[in-house]
Each structure stands twice: as structure tokens, then as C-alpha cells.
Amino acid sequence: MTLSLGLLYTAGVIYLALLFGIAFAAERSRILGGLAANAWVYTLSLGVYATSWTFYGNLGFLETHGYLYLTIYLGVTLAFAATPWLLRPILRLAREHQLTSLADLFAFRYRSRLTGPLVALFMLAGVLPYIALQIKAVAESAAVLTADTPPHLLALTFSATIALFAVLFGARHISPREKHSGLVVAIAFESLVKLVAVLTIAGIGLFAVFGGPAGLDAWLERHPEAVTALYSPVLEGGWFSLMVLAFAAAFLLPRQFHMLFTENINPRALNQAAWGFPLFLLLLNLPMPVLYWAGQAADLTQNSNYFALGLASWLESPTLALLVFIGGLSAASAMMIVTTLALANMSMNYLTLPARLRERRTLSANLYRNLLWGRRMWIVLIIALGYGFYGLLQVVQGLAQLGLISFAAVTQFLPGLVGLLLWPRATRVGFLLGLGAGILGWFFSLVTPLLGNAGIWPSAPQLQQTLGAAGFDAWTFALTLSLGANALLFVLGSLLSRPNQEEVEAGQACCPGASLSPTAGLPLARDVSEMEAELGATLGTMPARHEVQRALDDLGLPRHTRSRRDLQRLRERIERNLSGLLGPVLARMIVDQHLRLDAAGRSSLGESLRRIEQQLEEARLPLTGLAAELDALRRFHRQILHELPLGVCSTTAGGEVTGWNHALRVLTGISTDSAVGQLIERLERPWGGLLLAFLESGDRQIYKLNLDTRYGPRRLNLHKSSLEVVAGRREGYVILIEDVTARAQLESEVAHGDRLASIGRFAAGVAHEIGNPLAGIASLAQTLPLEDDPKEIRDIADDIIGQTHRINAIVQSLIAFAHSETPPRSRFEPVALNDLVAEAIRLTRLAGRKDIGYDTSGMEGLCLQGARPKLLQVFINLLTNAEQASPPGATIHIGAQQTGTRARIEIRDQGPGIQEATIDRLFEPFFTTKPAGQGTGLGLPVAYSIVQDHGGSLMATNASEGGAQFILILPLGGHT
């Protein structure tokens, strides 16, 4: 049975068009596109590993190497078993730093301008045989079905069609994050087709050739050498080497890296892929011995690579033949599409763009368009090179041989990858030396023998024979030589060279559980527009604007932000996004060049701590041992600070808020998220202005500040402390904000109560004081009718009026005292100390003892600044206290003197003085030394509070000459 070439070509194009339709629909439809995040779809998409080598070449490999063919899949299974410590950390790095290829990964870690290009070039060279293998397999499979020589035209047309579809699949538009949901879904579909095709032909072959499993068993009993032939090659060596090659290829081949890490949408899907993908490979490989024996039993004459097609022909089933052909086409096309996409990005970023940047100093006015066309050109070029390689190597019979050369090439990245994940000390020098040695070893142990055997380079050196290692199998020799030299030079080179600062940081970022240290500096750009303009010089105006906007959107930052912390975060995000587009080296170069940092304004300790905390929270790393204990301690301290009933705000030396606790959030209504990172003056009114003024003032405290907030008037105490941590360098400030509104209210109520009590006391004195003039008035009034002399009458009337004035003065004093309100500090007025004390003495005498004398001195000309009624209450309270402590006939001395801008007033009695045990408690509310019922314990606290409100101080002590002494310090005002 033969099929026409036209039919095969038509079927192939229809199938590829179907794939494109699936990819297109997945990108357009949210439901289909969502499938890309599905764990099963992701797992199936990894099936791109199974190329035409698996589909066709497995049988040929099985024929010559028996069960050694299983190593290619068991190695992958081992690699996926290592998901938690191998694949997941790579995925984390790729996602966090937008690393889209293996070259990106190595260039990020081993910072050198050579790293990316070397990896890209070697990857390109290493994978070309593999692409050639796919073209060869498709061409030869067509030849089997058409019973013709391998149709070169078909190979060329297939290559061109794949190039077109690769462009359509992955280079239709620029996707900065390299997530092509359509590609993932289409490749998963291809994997399903491969699996169905293999299982179908094997199942049909089993029943058609053997009559079922029992028939196969019977056949195997008749041919025991068939099973022995599978096992015996394992004893001949190569098992370990091939396992290692497959282990590395599982995630280092460009297509595997691309589907595993770059196209991963849902990181959790990796957990399922860890066992789902090996299961897929198991299902794909289980039928291989059956297919091979079926081919043998059916006496097929074709190359054993194509037994599946031969079996379909033997069964005379064009449908089955077409299905197998489509399965093989599916395997080859998936590999070629994904590989060329991955290699094109890598080549563009590391071979084209750096050269262009060196030549022109700018990437392009239209970066995205040029990137897109650059990638398309590379796709076409890579497939053309693959086709050229196919033309050269047609004489090579084994498909597996070509594939294994590519496996051995990517295995050379294994030492560098181990160093990347586990050895922060590894350096770029070690990596480049090791990789260089590995490349040479690979070339001379695998490529030159291939070229020599193919007759392309007949005199090619045969290293294995030259070194007398002919006893080893070729793969063990090649792997030992190349990988051994690679690993040795990698370690030696790393130990003998010093990593630079960038490498140290990258090394820390790559090791599990580590994080990037904060950028050493703050951006010089003052706002987003300035950053945009700077970037535009290299990226072009439109791409720069787009990239900045994308980074702003990612971070949820407003365009108008001027916060230096925001700008710093924006800078980092731009670098990461550009890394996804251009690779980490170019991205770092562009960002360093255009978004320069202010080295002097490096991040404060507080900011560094905050970032580390943020990274710890985001990473949720399982800390152990001392690190866990320190983290618990940190959390405990953080919690204390957060839950403190005092408002706590910390800032950098530049005034950027780095801490804003819960109490402050409640007090101000400004959330922690919106406060942290802001310059303090940009905080919502009135807080920005208040805190900035406080930071800039020389005061370390401000007491009882009245402030109108959105929640009404508040009274606050502010305290400030500067943080000087490292080498005398000021790291920032801590501001404590105490809301004393409730306490001030209570104090006001207490003062009011005290005033009422004073009024009560005064009432009795008033009654007495008024009684005397009233008695005088009554007496004068009685004598008035008896007087005839007009002069006497006038004198009596004057006396009555005088007595009335006296009564009025007493009453007015009481009324004024009773109705006193506290004016705000802005409305304080000058109060003559002399008058104030005289008034206080008079009022005290009204209610108090008449046997006490008052001696005043030094008050002339002194004028206090304050609220007269309040200051009057202070003196009344102090004088009342002194009077109550004084023995009969004693004198209370009131002396004053000016000290700078303040008045120092001493009130001294002749009582027993104050006991040392009680002196510290005198100003506590309700504390009294008087017998129960004789004192409220409010007089002195109220006086203390009023003095504080006036910005003064009140102290109690014992005078050297005996008796208690109260010292008042009050600010002086102008003249009355």
C-alpha cells in the first residue's frame, strides 16, 4: 500500500492549520485560553519532549540498544522527581526575574557580556542536529508511505511550512511576558495526538499480528531471544551516561525550558507535572516493544525506525497510515516550533540586540516592531540552518544518534546550573571556562566522529581512539570527557577568581531561600515623566512610554507619584519587564545607563529592613533553626510596634515614611500602605505639614498641640528621636504621636470641678465679705433720715456708694472666676503678675483664714503670657494649699524674678514642708495628705495641668528655711 505525496502534504498542512486554529482560538477565547493554566494541559504541553525521535526513532534505538532506550525517559522521570529542589527554584527565578530562556538564566547569574552570547551560540549549534533529525524523520516517513526516495522537496516544503507556523504561533505579536496560551494548548493537543497515534497502532498491531496479549506471550515463548535482546544491551554499558543526558535534557533543552518555565502560567501545575509527565512518557513508551515485535513478527522490511508506518501499510489501512504519519508530523512540528521560538528569542537578545546597541547606541525608534521582525528572521534562519544540517547528514542512519548529540550539548550546562542553584561562590570566570571546555569536549568526542563517519570530514580526529578509550561506549566517553572537564574547570575557575558585587547579589538571589538585596541607591529621576524621557533615548519614545506604563500598572502606582521609593520600585519593575523582552543583561545595561541611582542617597537601614520583611512575607519561606527564631523575634517586635497604643512613624533621613503603625492609622485615617513610601510632606493635610514642621524644628517634643483633623479637633503630644546607626550617619527619624484628647478632656472636667469647689468655698467668704459692707450700708441708711446737713448726707451717700462698689468688686471677681473659659493658645494675652497675685490673694482670703499674712516681692513690671482666669486659678490653688499648711499667724512669701523670657515665681509657706515620700505624687489627681473630707486632691494637679498648657512648669520642693515651696516657671508676654 502506498499513499500519494500530495495526500500526505495536504493532510500535513490541514493538521498544522488545525493546530494554528486551536492556538488562535485559545488566544482569543477566555475559556480556551484558560485551559493553558490547567495542570493537565500544562503536563501534556511538556510532551514536546517526545519528538519524532520518540515516535519513530525509539524503535530503531530499541533494535540496536534494547532497553537502553528507556534511559531517555527514566532520566526525565528522575529530573521531575527532583521538582522541589531543582525545577521549582528555576521556575521561581524565571518568574521573579522574567527570565525567558536558559541564556537569560545564566546571563542573570554569571554577569558577563560573554555569557549570554556563548550560551545562545552553543545552544544553537547543539540543537541544529535535533532540528535536522525532525526534518529527516518527516521526510523519511513520507518516503516509507510513498515508497519513494526521501522527497527533498517535501523536506524543504515541510521546513518552510513549519517556519511559517512558528512565526504564526509565537511571533505574531510581541508578548513581553512570553506567555502564549495558544501555544500551550496547541502543543498539549499535539501531545495527545502523538499518544493516541502510538497507542492505536500498537493496539491494532497487537491484535492484528499476535491476536491479542495472549498471542504476544505465546510468540515471546517461542522467541525468548526477543526479551533477552532487550535486556542484554543494558549490560554493555551506557545506561548511566544516557540517564544523565536525559536528566539534563528534561529541563535544559530549549523547548523544555520554554514550556516548563517560560510558558508556565500556573506554578502549581508543576506539582502535577512532576508525576503526570513521567506518566505520559510511560504510556508513550510502553507500546514500543510491542510495536517492534509486531514489526518483526510481520516480517517488515523497512528501517525499524518506521515500523509503525510499515505496520499500517502491512495492514493495508490508509487511515491508520495517515494517523501514524500525522502523529510523527505532530511530534516533529511541535519540537521545531517550540525550539525555534526559544532559540529565536535567545539569539535576538544575545546576538542581534547587543551588536545593534554597540553600533547605534539606540535599539530602535520602534523597538517592538524590530524585535518582532528580528525574531521572525531568526526563526526562518534557524529552520534554514536545520535544513542545511539535514542535507549534510542524510547519510546518518540513526535518529537517536542525532538527538543524543543535542542532549550531550545541553548537558554541558549542568555544572553551571548546579552552581547557579547551590553555590553562591561560583563565578562567571568558572562558568565560561567550564562551558568552553565542555564545548570542546563535546565537539571532539561527538561531532567530529559523526562528521568523520558521514564522510563529511574523513580526516576528523577520532579522540576516543587517540586517547586509547575505545573500550568505553561512545556516550560514556563523551560524557566523561566533556562534563568532567567542564565541572573541573568550573570549580577551579570559580575558586581562583573573585565574584564582583553584581555576581554576589545574583548568587544570593539564585540560591533557595535567598532574596535580592535592595538596590544600592535611589533614582535620580524626580518623576515618572523624567524616567520615561531617559528611557526613550534608547528604547524609543513610544516603547519607553509603554514600558513605564506597564510597570506602573503592574505595581498599581499612580503616574503622578514622586515618591522616591515608588520610583525605585518602578525602576526595578521596568528592569524586570525589559528583562522579559530583551534579556537581563541588556535590561540591566539600559536601566543602569538611563535610570541612574543617587549613590549618596542609598537606602536607609529602615528601608532595607522593610524590603527584606516584604520579601520574607511574599516568599513565605520555611525558615528553620536560628533564622526561624530570629524571624519570630522580628515578628514579635514588629507586632509590638504595630500594636503600640502610641502612633509611631519612622522616616528616612530624606523624609520618606518607612513605618506607620496601627494607632497612627486610626488617628490619621491614612492607611499604612499609602503612607509608607511617601515623602512626609506629601501626606494628607494636616499631617504632612505638621510632621514636616516637627521634623525640621529643633524641638524634640511638642505638648498638647491642638489640631483639627478629619475626625474633629485632637490634642496631641509629639516626640521625636533621630536614628543614627551606622558610622554617625543619620538613618532617619522616629516620631511618636500621643493622642491626649481624652486626657485633656478629663483634665478640663477635673479643672471645672475644682473651680466649682473653689466657688463653693468662696461663696461663704463672699457672704461674709458682702455682709460687712451691707451692715455698713444698713447703718448708714438708718442714720441718713436723721441728718439735715446736706454735706453729711452727701458723705453718707458716698460711703454707701463706696460700700456698694466694694460689694460689686467682690461679686464681679466671683462671676469672672466662675465663668472663665480657656482660650486657645493663640489668644493668650499679657497678664500683669502683680494684679494677678493681688486678685488671687483677695479671693483666697475670701474663703480662707484671715490670720495669714502675704508678702510679695519682685513682681513689678513682670507680665505673663496666658489666659488670666486660668492663671488666677493656679495662684488661688497654690495659695490655698500654702494657707492650709501654714500655722496660725504665718506669712506666705510670694517672690518673682525674670529668667530670660520666663518668670520664676516662688510661693513659700511656713508649714511643716512636704514629706519626701509624697513629693513625687503631689501632682497626681485625687492624691491628698489632708484628712478625709478635707481635701479633694485636685488643686495641685489642676494647677500643674494649666501651667503645662501655658508651656510652663511647676515643681514642688522644701525650702531651705523650712516650709514647702512651689516654683512656677511661666512664659513672659508683652506689656499690659
Next chain:
Amino acid sequence: MSPSIGLLLVVVGVLLFLSPIVPWVATVAPAWWWPFVAWAAFIVLIAVAMSSRRDP
């Protein structure tokens, strides 16, 4: 599942597929499906370990 259990899985895999068990099985040459059974058992082990993993 912690990385250490992942490491343990690989050790089991290495013992299963890279230890002297391999040449011994090849020498004994049991039924053809034996390697596939061992492979399937290892996959089941990975699946069980992975299903207990709770990633953040």
C-alpha cells in the same frame, strides 16, 4: 513537600534505576514488562509525595 523529601525521592530513583539492581535485572531478564512496572511504581511514589505538597 520539602526539598529534602524531593531529594529522598531522587535517591530512591537513583537506587532503582542507577544501582546494581539494573544489571542484575538485565542478567535475570524477567518478563519484558518488569522495567515498566518499576517505572510506574516510581511514578506512583512521586505522585503520592507531590499530593502531600502544599505550596504557598
